[in-house]
Amino acid sequence: MKAAAVLCEGTPVASNIDVVEWDAIEPQPHEVLVKTEASSLNHLDLWVGIGMPGLNLSYPRISGSDGCGIVEAVGSDVDSGIVGKRVLLNAAVKQHNNQPFVPDDIRMIGEHDNGANAEYFTAPRENVIEVGDVDAITASAFGLTHLTAWRMLMTKANLQRGQTVLITGIGGGVALAALNICNYFDCTTIVTSRHEWKLEKATELGATHCVLDEGEDWSRTVRGLTEKQGAHICVDSIGGPVHHPCIKSLARGGVLVTCGCTAGPAPKTDLARIFWNQLSVMGSTMGDMEEFAGVLELLANGVTPVIDSVYPYTEASDAFARLESGEQFGKIVIDWSSLH
Structure with a gap:
């Protein structure tokens, strides 16, 4: 072969x-x-x-x-x-x-x-x-990223319809899958990228707000977009210097779910903010077959990668x-x- x-x-x-x-x-x-x-x-x-x-x-x-x-x-x-x-x-x-x-x-x-x-x-x-x-090319592009995002959002963070979700690094497979899932559940989404053109494409795909990551702390921008409340959930696979502004962007009781650390595994964080605002930081990897069947219902209902x-x-x-x-x-x- x-x-x-x-x-x-x-x-x-x-x-x-x-x-x-x-x-x-x-x-x-x-x-x-x-x-x-x-x-x-x-x-x-x-x-x-x-x-x-x-x-x-x-x-x-x-x-x-x-x-x-x-x-x-x-x-x-x-x-x-x-x-x-x-x-x-x-x-x-x-x-x-x-x-x-x-x-x-x-x-x-x-x-x-x-x-x-x-x-x-x-x-x-x-x-x-x-x-x-379902078209094979479409299905092959749906699998692992949507399963990973589904476990992060639904199983770990307990996503509720209409919540505000921060998604870092839009353009990557898991980030785009998370945007798909959030759109399906009528959530407000805030996406970040280092590239303007990726933010423009994300807007076309239904992202509510876009934040250009120029290496500065963009958490104030996120809080400004949420009437200073912050996001209920953050989906991140970047880590490194992105982790700290993610923590600062969360609402009280918010959840950060990570499935990767492409920019580094040992970031600066803010323990005081984590305990005072009772934040949760959770790891997530892939997903089981029950979760796979759950997310594939979206594919059957017309959600495409x-x-x-x-x-x-x-x-x-x-x-x-x-x-x-x-x-x-x-x-x-x-x-x-x-x-x-």
């Missing part, structure tokens, strides 16, 4: 991506074999290419934690009724339902195990869900280069359909 393989670790990652012939794969007894129609990239793909701290990965390997396709075969323990169905991947293996934290033995398809950036991928039957006639670009599988290295540039607005998709 064809695969967009990460040949070795190192940067730039795109220069180490090549479409190669890979040995055919077969499903284990509990797995399905999926003929990939589309996969989409996440920052996790870059970390797999750079080399994951604390994780001993071997190369070459196949990344890809978002994939959609048609089930072609099943293992001996799986009901064959799913063969021929279009399914979407939840890459978090052993993420048990209703568990408030990530289990020690969790594995990520596309990180610990080979992923969806290939002509075929395998996954446990319980880690795929049918998506009917923002797609930056679609590349044929033969140009997979260009897709990685686009992600590495940081200039994307939305998801980057690799189209595998020409192989089938």
